[in-house]
Amino acid sequence: MSLSVEKYWIGVDLGGTNIRVGLFDNEGVILREQKELTEVDKGPAHVIHRLETMIDKVKGSNRIQGIGIGMPGPLDPYEGVVLNPVNLTGWDGIPLASIMNDYYNVPCYIENDCNVAALAEAVEGAGKGYPIVFYITVSTGIGGGLCINREIISGATGNAGEIGNIIVKENGILHSYLNPGSMEGMASGTSILRMAREEGLDIQQAHEVFLVAEEGNPIALEIVETTVDALARGMAAIAHVIDPYIFVLGGGVALSVPGFVDKVRDRFEQYIYQVMRGKIKVELAQLSDAGMIGAMYMIRKKMEGQDR
Template sequence: MGINIGIDLGGTNIRVAIINKNGMVEELLQEPTEVEKGHLHTIKKMVNMIHTISEGKKRIDGIGIGAPGPLDPKRGVILGPPNLPGWDEVYLVDEVSQHFSASVYLTNDANAAALAEATYGSGKGYESVYYVTVSTGVGGGLVVNGQVFQGAQGFAGEIGNMIVQRGGSQYSNLNKGALEGYASGTAIGKQAKELHDIEGGAEAVFDLVREGNEEAWQIVNDAVDYLAVGIANVTHVVNPDVFVIGGGVMNAGDLVWTPLREKVKGYVYEELVPYINLQPSSLSGDAGVIGASLLTR
């Protein structure tokens, strides 16, 4: 039996791992992405990492890659994501496939994490799982009966680009008023700086909330409210059994989770309130590589 490799390609780091049949990380390598050096440099580094981690193994059965969207999973092409500047129409699957006999697969990083959580994490045992990550950005993925629902062009689940404020501010190449521009860690830090000259990003804002700072509390409250609107919108369209929510912002604990659960209930049909099920992700930083490896099975 060969090995299954899962790769999490991020704007900051590349993580390459061997994942066993039980969804456990057996070996993992991490290197800086170095996006400023161009996509060819990063792809070469990724290929070298695959060679390194697979050295001495019988064979590679498959290579799965989770990467920031937008991307086309059917063609294996990266389509200019905000946190991979310069990656416009990059045929990632073709580039990596040149170096290995194993099949190579590509999906949105949020879809990869969604698949991992649905298979091994907090979504295990549910028929439909909607995963949301709230970190530097906001992403999402839908898994139904153990399969990622990617949509006709592979853009399904992109909750971060959902408009929650008509005519609102624009973040990166997303829609004006998109959820990511209001609920992400980046948005929280940006609002704090612009409105109250608070430095240090979202983490500093949460620290101030714990100290009783009213201005910081209002910023977080607004962000959570927008996130609740996004989750309620998905509820009315998809009605999943469970939302699994992860990402750095959610690590703030009860500062986010307690108001989020209450706010979502206020935005859905009264009949749905008893069925709203929001759960924290349980696979943490490994969800991306685990989910990417599942593409190969």
């Protein structure tokens, strides 16, 4: 009788502020984890060395099967190359997957952070049990990820789910390099905060606008209306193409505002076909470690696909 060999996996959530690294067993249980500041201002070489040190600590003497990394785009998930994300200064054409592969001699894959979060929510979060899951993060920016049958859909260029550039308002706010009136320009935490400060509201964080709106402040109410409407329009555009079973909303703004999902769901229903109303769920994300968990599932799925 043969004995099964325990397998171990590394999941990484590499962000502009923090790096989180976890060691998982083959059941998807996290055994050890570590969180440290990214220190992106010290350059890619420093961050990569920091990441290697963290992985060494969490894996210990365990032999790992592979490393999955979720991180901000743009990136090329097929070649494993980071393509100069806005919040990772200096990361222009960094072949991160091959660097990690060479160092550990195990497969390493990188993927957009929203895509791996979508996978985590599809496998064991709010989207569990649904064939088509679309994840949206409403945070500093707006991002998205699509999973069909618990598989990430990356698209031809690796940019499937990059919904922040969808135009939701003609002649709307110009934000960063995106289209004027983009979802990110009209509904991200950064844009909410900018709109509030331009109108003289004394707030420090985007979610505070919703609290002030609850008190009846007309300026805050108008900003909330702009935000909710922009999200709902973008989601309706996605729904008419993808027709997901569920939208999962995550990110700092979505998770910190009471009743946020209800507001967005109600407006979203107004913009979709009548026959679709009441049939597409809109729910809050359930997992606090979605980036790290999703990165682990991503590498496992890549490896399992190669073994077929």
